Amino acid sequence: MPLILSSGIALGLVITLHTRSEMIKFGTSALIPEVQCRSFFIEIGPLVTALLIAGRVGAGMGASLAEMRATEQIDAIEALSVDSFKLLVVPRIAACVLALPLLTMFMDFCGVLSGFLLEHFLSHLSLQLYIARALRGVEWSSFIPPTAKTAVFGFIIGTVSCFFGYTTNQGAEGVRRAATNSVVVSSLLVILADVLLVKLIFILFPETAV
């Protein structure tokens, strides 16, 4: 949560700072809240949250499972006739699938809030007017599908991290390798999946492509 909070606020400030000077130049400053809101809902929130979780949670899951393998804890679970896959892997993947959309919404909220605070500080825009302008061009189809796609990102992060952690057999070196591979591979797959899912969203919700 602190990672998402701080990243959301920082990104919200950066996006506003970048866009407002250009938009003021073209006389479209009234669109700043909408641009902020759409950019976070559609792409920045989902993708940045997934990459942050891949780095933080993916590495942690990969390393913790690899350590359990190295210290024979997974063997001990199997020796007790308990299915280690169901006990260790399934809940982790399920947690990632459920947590990603929630964390994405939190990231969206932080990004839009920090954008408002900066706008309020610089141009004394009221909260009511900011919200009205922000949500003017935002439809459910701009929010639900991009947020829902993070469940797929969660599945990728959970599956990839658990795979590298669960299947390692190289002791302490395996722990390091599992952590690194979890981050690198899950981040890469999240970005590739994003391309496909954006295309899929355009097909299923044509209005978002306009």
Added chain:
Amino acid sequence: MSNANIPAVALDRVSKAFGEKQVLRDVSLSVAERETICILGRSGTGKSVTLKLIIALIKPDAGHIWVGGEDITQLEGLPLSRVRRQMGFLFQNAALFDFLTVYDNLALPLRRLTRRSDQEIAEIIDRVLCQVGLSGDRQKMPVELSGGMKKRAGLARALVLEPQILLVDEPSSGLDRITASEIDDLLLEQKRRTTMIIVTHDVHGARRIADRFAVLDRGELAALGKPQDLEEHENETVRKLVTEA
């Protein structure tokens, strides 16, 4: 063949290699019910691998392993799980689940594999922890335990399902002589009711516990017999391992 004649565990010409390294070669061994056998051997001769083969954590490249009359090399899934439930395994480093307390380490198999109530589970765990001398440590995390306490907790977890066969990997490794002796005492208590296969380097402890010694040398079964019978064995490695103080 009647049940009385079926060995608790039998290895039949078992071989196992990891890559180029041949760890076990044509090992055959039979352990009778309620017998205690200690497997001795130099480091890297396949002692721990033998235990993991018996509980099917790894599969042999060749040969068969019979547990209670069932060939576990042919089993998968639920049938394998059913056979494993007859066995308890004390790992070399205890392998306690580091995210659970001692109590929950013991409760895990009871909750997952039995339909006992929470109260029944608590009673069983209290009894087993009392047996191994850890009554006051049930809420401790594994990281808070000493080496000897970890071994005791690992033994308690191995015993919590009342296994008919107990596999023990290096019960005294990393422990001082007195603590190792206390672990040996706990194993001696089990001797009357459980078949035990113990891998150890501690000949002193092994002599107290074992009915027979099995000596592995370079992946082969070099000797099998009562400790006193092996003292004059023709193989020098066997003599050294069996008589080492």
